[in-house]
Amino acid sequence: EAGVTQFPSHSVIEKGQTVTLRCDPISGHDNLYWYRRVMGKEIKFLLHFVKESKQDESGMPNNRFLAERTGGTYSTLKVQPAELEDSGVYFCASSHGRGSYGYTFGSGTRLTVV
Amino acid sequence: GEDVEQSLFLSVREGDSSVINCTYTDSSSTYLYWYKQEPGAGLQLLTYIFSNMDMKQDQRLTVLLNKKDKHLSLRIADTQTGDSAIYFCAETLYSGAGSYQLTFGKGTKLSVIP
Numbered sequence: 001e002a003g004v005t006q007f008p009s010h011s012v013i014e015k016g017q018t019v020t021l022r023c024d025p026i027s028g029h030d031n032l033y034w035y036r037r038v039m040g041k042e043i044k045f046l047l048h049f050v051k052e053s054k055q056d057e058s059g060m061p062n063n064r065f066l067a068e069r070t071g072g073t074y075s076t077l078k079v080q081p082a083e084l085e086d087s088g089v090y091f092c093a094s095s096h097g098r099g100s101y102g103y104t105f106g107s108g109t110r111l112t113v114v
Numbered sequence: 115g116e117d118v119e120q121s122l123f124l125s126v127r128e129g130d131s132s133v134i135n136c137t138y139t140d141s142s143s144t145y146l147y148w149y150k151q152e153p154g155a156g157l158q159l160l161t162y163i164f165s166n167m168d169m170k171q172d173q174r175l176t177v178l179l180n181k182k183d184k185h186l187s188l189r190i191a192d193t194q195t196g197d198s199a200i201y202f203c204a205e206t207l208y209s210g211a212g213s214y215q216l217t218f219g220k221g222t223k224l225s226v227i228p
Contacts, residue, residue, distance in 0.1 A: 004156075035216070042118070043157075043202065043218040045209075056213035091157060099145075099206070099214050107156035 004106035012112045018080040021109045025094030038088040082113045120219035132190040134222045136203030143205040151200045198226045
């Protein structure tokens with residue numbers, strides 16, 4: 001079974017530019033989550049999709065962040081415009097059920113905003 | 115508060131035991147987890163414990179849970195250089211929006227000295 005795939009693995013952009021991160025969950029997993037770890041801080045929840053619907057987006061920091069999951073398969077997380085404080089590692093995870101047990105995380109995308 | 119606390123660094127000699135400690139916040143957390151992140155890799159679920167258990171052993175790993183004190187520990191017996199990684203403690207929180215989120219500590223960087 002293929003794991004959760006994220007790309008790019010690294011991205012370096014200038015402040016004010018736009019970046020789009022992509023996550024391909026495990027096939028058949030209805031639940032998809034985004035988390036991020038800003039440097040030196042905890043890994044924080046951003047949002048949760050069930051199929052194509054946003055179940056919980058309480059962790060999204062502001063309206064510069066837009067997540068989509070068209071068709072209930074892969075998801076994208078767009079940051080526009082990027083700010084310096086957006087630098088960090090963005091993790092995606094998927095699961096079959098809604099509980100936290102059974103999460104599988106991807107390797108993450110390291111975003112650096114300069 | 116909402117912080118999961120763990121020490122940031124631990125250094126041990128190869129062959130010794132490592133003990134990583136964590137305090138969590140929500141007494142209603144059903145599952146508590148230990149994740150491992152090796153350099154350049156994603157978050158790997160190492161082990162978990164259900165909240166009605168006091169201890170769980172899995173080969174070289176022993177998890178102890180003290181619900182009264184909200185204290186979780188991970189003991190790695192016969193620590194090897196391949197155990198060098200960042201270890202994250204995480205608890206499950208129900209967001210109230212139909213979503214179970216993981217709340218992570220900042221991670222403990224374990225360095226194993228040959």
